[in-house]
Amino acid sequence: MHEDLLTIGAFAARARLSAKALRLYDRLGLLAPAYVDASSGYRYYRAAQVERARLVALLRQLDMPLARIAEVAGAEGAAAARLLDAYWADVEARLAGQRTLAEYLRGRLSGRSDEMYGKFAVETVDVPARVVITEARHTLADELPAWIGAALGRLEAAAQECGGVAAAPFVVYHAEVSMESDGPAQACVPVADEAAARAWAGRQGRGRETGVRVEPAARLAYVRIAKAQVAHPQILAAFEAVEGWLGREGLEPDGPCREIYFADWAAAGPEDPVCDVAFPVRSR
Numbered sequence: 001m002h003e004d005l006l007t008i009g010a011f012a013a014r015a016r017l018s019a020k021a022l023r024l025y026d027r028l029g030l031l032a033p034a035y036v037d038a039s040s041g042y043r044y045y046r047a048a049q050v051e052r053a054r055l056v057a058l059l060r061q062l063d064m065p066l067a068r069i070a071e072v073a074g075a076e077g078a079a080a081a082r083l084l085d086a087y088w089a090d091v092e093a094r095l096a097g098q099r100t101l102a103e104y105l106r107g108r109l110s111g112r113s114d115e116m117y118g119k120f121a122v123e124t125v126d127v128p129a130r131v132v133i134t135e136a137r138h139t140l141a142d143e144l145p146a147w148i149g150a151a152l153g154r155l156e157a158a159a160q161e162c163g164g165v166a167a168a169p170f171v172v173y174h175a176e177v178s179m180e181s182d183g184p185a186q187a188c189v190p191v192a193d194e195a196a197a198r199a200w201a202g203r204q205g206r207g208r209e210t211g212v213r214v215e216p217a218a219r220l221a222y223v224r225i226a227k228a229q230v231a232h233p234q235i236l237a238a239f240e241a242v243e244g245w246l247g248r249e250g251l252e253p254d255g256p257c258r259e260i261y262f263a264d265w266a267a268a269g270p271e272d273p274v275c276d277v278a279f280p281v282r283s284r
Helices: 008-015 019-027 047-061 066-074 077-110 113-117 144-161 194-203 236-249
Strands: 005-007 043-046 123-127 130-137 170-173 185-191 210-215 218-226 251-253 258-261 273-283
Touching: 005 008, 008 019, 008 043, 008 047, 019 043, 019 047, 043 047, 047 066, 066 077, 077 236, 130 144, 130 194, 144 185, 144 194, 185 194, 194 210, 218 236, 236 251, 236 273
Parallel strands: none
Antiparallel strands: 005 043, 123 218, 130 185, 130 210, 170 185, 170 258, 218 273, 251 273, 258 273
């Protein structure tokens, strides 16, 4: 056995970790011993592994998933820092969403719903008739964000064959989407050339339920929300705020509700406005 190998006890002392933690890291595939004695099963480590052991322990304190710990620990310098930055951005976005959800639930549980809805400023806008290319899917709430991003990405790419994107993309909900109800939802991208859009639709298979239609002119009542507020179920507060406003104004929905995505989602921070929650409306 090489003289530069350390017993697990000696290595644990240098790394300021317990032998139990080191055995766990080995079992999780995060830090394997340099050598395991075949007859005794004793683990031995090299001094050069101390830094990785300490890094793994610190990353676990951030509640980082094992796969991402392996990525960060396996990278070097600036690349490792970028991986950590990406993970922490995800954490902050999740915390911002949870903070908004807690506020929403606190308002419901305390009977302060009117006060909570009052934080949303409802406005109206008239939009013209538009040709849209579409992709529909039955989806539950936990699958919805990934599908929206992918579907709108596919449609925005396809829009280049249809005269280009003519207005902000949006998602229409033809029925409730929750953890118990799967919609369907329909991703829509307005395009400039109806003939080209119908030709594009004719070339598509049926795998993703793509299509083209003319979205009629409408008056929309909407509230603008930040990225952190888009996650389900906290986005429900925005929909409920618009519905309550319609009742007070003597209006009613004139079609399915929708989310209009007008900003660069990837570049936006948790508090940046990215989406309008809207209903087509008419007088009663």
